[in-house]
Ligand SMILES: NC(=O)c1ccc[n+]([C@@H]2O[C@H](COP(=O)([O-])OP(=O)(O)OC[C@H]3O[C@@H](n4cnc5c(N)ncnc54)[C@H](O)[C@@H]3O)[C@@H](O)[C@H]2O)c1
């Protein structure tokens with residue numbers, strides 16, 4: 001990652017029927033967290049910070065110092081943030097811990113970490129005593145552009161990802177790009193697949209930027225990171241503001257995720273990082289759109305080329321296409337008639353398509369299964 005990002009703080013607002021909240025983005029925000037949370041919650045003292053041991057070791061001290069200076073009494077709840085631990089049992093343990101420490105409904109929860117910490121802490125806040133307030137302090141690229149925004153919280157079931165959850169908007173999101181500086185290269189790159197997703201669904205200028213500036217983007221240069229965060233957060237904030245509950249429009253954010261989740265789940269969450277699964281999933285959705293004649297071939301090739309140019313993806317789990325096909329329906333209670341795919345139409349526009357013949361889906365899956373790493 002590049003050296004410290006010195007941009008000033010930008011505010012992007014999410015405005016839904018149920019809540020209005022700011023997404024603050026800027027280098028050094030972690031140090032300002034105390035003052036900003038204080039303004040949101042003038043009388044509050046008890047702040048329960050949910051984090052992972054690793055993230056806490058890297059960034060916890062800075063956050064703790066800032067909130068203490070603003071008069072909060074921070075208490076730290078650490079959780080294992082592996083995807084396999086994004087389960088109800090983790091939420092239950094944290095809830096018992098909150099109760100043991102005497103947290104009541106006035107307590108504030110802060111999630112400091114990646115998407116796993118954010119989803120678990122958000123669901124904890126959504127359900128503890130029927131709902132308490134929380135803020136998101138995402139420390140991964142996926143967290144900052146995606147998972148911390150929009151109020152979706154939840155955990156996985158054995159049979160599929162994110163099947164148990166709640167909509168619970170945060171009071172605010174504080175994204176400090178400096179925290180990305182300690183991300184392992186693979187995690188940063190995994191987030192870049194979600195950036196490509198944003199570009200394909202609604203940011204053609206960002207798509208061109210990625211094509212043209214790829215080496216600098218991969219190196220995490222400050223101006224690039226700033227551009228990615230700004231474009232992606234604006235896009236996501238705009239979409240969830242119009243469709244918080246995923247009645248329609250918000251589904252576009254699932255581009256690459258229908259196939260991606262199936263591969264991620266069948267790989268036992270070990271083989272592929274979430275973003276990597278989405279990388280594979282975007283390529284499959286693009287090939288499916290092409291097979292159905294719904295995207296010009298040149299646009300399809302650009303999408304595939306950009307995904308591939310981010311680097312070598314780990315191999316897909318070795319599962320038969322019929323098994324994979326069944327897994328597509330395990331993902332969020334869909335039946336065969338009801339499954340909808342988000343397919344690219346051109347760069348910057350996707351469409352939601354139902355009633356796709358099983359044969360076309362299977363043929364697309366066959367193109368990918370048994371595939372070696374992309375490069
Ligand atoms: N709620 C939503 O709308 C939404 C959207 C997208 C993704 N998600 C979820 O988010 C999860 C993926 O999140 P993720 O990609 O952030 O991964 P993650 O939470 O698994 O974090 C990845 C790894 O990076 C480490 N880490 C985090 N921040 C770090 C830092 N600053 N420096 C060094 N290491 C750091 C973590 O400890 C972890 O090992 C998935 O469970 C996915 O389902 C949710």
Ligand SMILES: [Zn+2]
Nearest residue numbers: 146194274278
């Ligand atoms: Zn995702």
